[in-house]
Amino acid sequence: MAYAIIRSGGKQFRVEEGATIRLPLMNKDAGDKVELEALVVESADGVKIGTPLVEGARIAATVVDHGRGEKLIVFKKKRRKQYKRTQGHREDKGRRGKFISVYPADAAAAAVPDATSAVAV
DSSP: OOEEEEEETTEEEEEETTOEEEOOOOSOOTTOEEEEEEEEEEETTEEEEOSSSOTTOEEEEEEEEEEOOOOEEEEEEETTTTEEEEEEEOOOOEEEEEEEEEEOGGGTTSOOOOGGGOOOO
16 A cells, blocks of 8 residues: 655645545635645655655645634643633644545656545545
């Protein structure tokens, strides 16, 4: 099973073909196709590590939906000083991406499958 490590929003994710993961927020709409940067690609030939990116490797994904993370509570307190502060926020966790293709560098010339074949989860 081929996998790749991609970079999106300053974070790294391990992806496989057909996997659905939550990525940081991108300016894309649901159903749009995205190409992501590959840092490491593993295939039948072995592992290829980029410096920093793997040349010729293409990772195609389809945006499935938008979402937000769970609510986080930030609570500050200083004992014996009558100081308490509560603040909450929700991060835009971005969109789930359904990865429709993971192409290693030697198979980069192959055609990218149609993005409409991805199914929302």
